[in-house]
Amino acid sequence: xxxxxxxxxxxxxxxxxxxxxxxxxxxxxxxxxxxxxxxxxxxxxxxxxxxxxxxxxxxxxxxxxxxxxxxxxxxxxxxxxxxxxxxxxxxxxxxxxxxxxxxxxxxxxxxxxxxxxxxxxxxxxxxxxxxxxxxxxxxxxxxxxxxxxxxxxxxxxxxxxxxxxxxxxxxxxxxxxxxxxxxxxxxx
Amino acid sequence: xxxxxxxxxxxxxxxxxxxxxxxxxxxxxxxxxxxxxxxxxxxxxxxxxxxxxxxxxxxxxxxxxxxxxxxxxxxxxxxxxxxxxxxxxxxxxxxxxxxxxxxxxxxxxxxxxxxxxxxxxxxxxxxxxxxxxxxxxxxxxxxxxxxxxxxxxxxxxxxxxxxxxxxxxxxxxxxxxxxxxxxxxxxxxxxxxxxxxxxxxxxxxxxxxxxxxxxxxxxxxxxxxxxxxxxxxxxxxxxxxxxxxxxxxxxxxxxxxxxxxxxxxxxxxxxxxxxx
Numbered sequence: 001x002x003x004x005x006x007x008x009x010x011x012x013x014x015x016x017x018x019x020x021x022x023x024x025x026x027x028x029x030x031x032x033x034x035x036x037x038x039x040x041x042x043x044x045x046x047x048x049x050x051x052x053x054x055x056x057x058x059x060x061x062x063x064x065x066x067x068x069x070x071x072x073x074x075x076x077x078x079x080x081x082x083x084x085x086x087x088x089x090x091x092x093x094x095x096x097x098x099x100x101x102x103x104x105x106x107x108x109x110x111x112x113x114x115x116x117x118x119x120x121x122x123x124x125x126x127x128x129x130x131x132x133x134x135x136x137x138x139x140x141x142x143x144x145x146x147x148x149x150x151x152x153x154x155x156x157x158x159x160x161x162x163x164x165x166x167x168x169x170x171x172x173x174x175x176x177x178x179x180x181x182x183x184x185x186x187x188x
Numbered sequence: 189x190x191x192x193x194x195x196x197x198x199x200x201x202x203x204x205x206x207x208x209x210x211x212x213x214x215x216x217x218x219x220x221x222x223x224x225x226x227x228x229x230x231x232x233x234x235x236x237x238x239x240x241x242x243x244x245x246x247x248x249x250x251x252x253x254x255x256x257x258x259x260x261x262x263x264x265x266x267x268x269x270x271x272x273x274x275x276x277x278x279x280x281x282x283x284x285x286x287x288x289x290x291x292x293x294x295x296x297x298x299x300x301x302x303x304x305x306x307x308x309x310x311x312x313x314x315x316x317x318x319x320x321x322x323x324x325x326x327x328x329x330x331x332x333x334x335x336x337x338x339x340x341x342x343x344x345x346x347x348x349x350x351x352x353x354x355x356x357x358x359x360x361x362x363x364x365x366x367x368x369x370x371x372x373x374x375x376x377x378x379x380x381x382x383x384x385x386x387x388x389x390x391x392x393x394x395x396x397x398x399x400x401x402x403x404x405x406x407x408x409x410x411x412x413x414x415x416x417x418x419x420x421x422x423x424x425x426x427x428x429x430x431x432x433x434x435x436x437x438x439x440x441x442x443x444x445x446x447x448x449x450x451x452x453x454x455x456x457x458x459x460x461x462x463x464x
Contacts, residue, residue, distance in 0.1 A: 066409045066438050079438055081270075082409075085222035093222045094409045094438050097263040113222050116194055 015157025111137025302336025
């Protein structure tokens with residue numbers, strides 16, 4: 001039996017908000033494993049996203065503040081226009097450096113940084129999106145021995161993101177949203 | 189599984205940081221590590237350098253090479269009117285109070301290539317304060333200070349800057365502030381006629397004047413808590429009573445000792461005012 005993962009990171013772009021909501025709304029308020037959500041979004045959506053998630057989720061939802069400690073039973077949203085990194089002491093760092101894959105926040109940046117701290121004890125999930133961001137981050141998780149999942153490209157509103165990940169990580173798990181939710185529920 | 193390789197990399201970077209301090213006097217020991225490691229990896233990648241050992245030789249042998257390394261490690265990405273609501277708040281909540289002083293002193297700490305500086309200068313001009321304001325624009329990096337002085341920015345961001353300008357309450361035609369040519373926009377140099385540029389290292393240098401407003405946005409995110417606290421103390425020493433402190437949207441005074449002496453002017457935009 002493998003150890004319980006200590007972190008779940010989820011990335012998505014076009015269609016990613018809906019997809020992530022339908023997974024996360026099925027998790028109970030005492031779901032232990034912290035979840036970090038990196039979504040590409042319009043800058044004008046600043047702040048509003050948090051309200052949308054708060055309304056629909058049982059879990060506590062927070063937009064990430066720099067130096068904040070990663071705690072159980074929380075969903076953390078990457079803030080608009082910042083990259084999110086994770087420090088060794090399991091706190092968040094923010095960064096306004098160059099766009100990666102035309103994006104800030106970039107999914108690759110957070111996934112790659114998380115691997116350096118959580119090693120194989122984490123799960124990476126890539127959802128619907130019209131961008132290749134996240135693929136190499138997912139590969140880094142895979143190479144460290146973590147669990148990698150993509151939303152079934154057939155189900156994804158835009159399949160570019162999961163398909164691009166599939167190319168780099170051919171042995172990742174391919175699941176529909178409902179199945180991802182069941183899987184996460186089976187872990188904690 | 190990857191851990192050993194990563195640990196080795198990190199140890200090498202730590203040694204490099206020590207050597208840079210003893211040779212050049214730049215102290216990165218208080219920088220947040222996740223970002224430093226990422227910047228070093230990025231630099232290695234871009235310059236086709238395969239190991240930190242090789243990088244170290246080059247950085248210590250060649251001060252020009254060190255300059256380019258410094259530029260990469262200290263993030264210099266910035267934009268005009270980043271967070272228009274912040275600039276609007278500055279215009280509505282802070283400048284009217286500053287206008288009661290006969291002479292205004294502002295410190296733009298970590299001004300980088302100057303996009304924020306010019307945004308600020310435009311605001312001051314539109315509120316009729318520019319002529320009696322002196323701005324001290326500082327950065328650790330001399331190269332970006334030179335760029336800031338020139339006030340030339342690529343036109344690729346023109347659409348975002350223009351909408352940022354209007355969203356922040358801009359009162360004129362944004363295009364009246366610059367000439368565009370060959371893919372660049374050159375800003376009116378009269379905007380910075382009262383600006384003094386000079387190198388200042390927040391990690392090691394001390395207070396050099398007293399200000400009515402200190403702007404330091406998205407610089408402290410690269411520092412660890414200890415260094416942040418040191419810099420907050422420095423800002424506190426550099427602010428007059430009732431002076432204003434403006435941080436980045438995701439930066440906070442909350443953890444700092446000095447916070448009890450500061451009140452929010454605008455919580456959402458992280459603008460604080462020192463108590464009297």
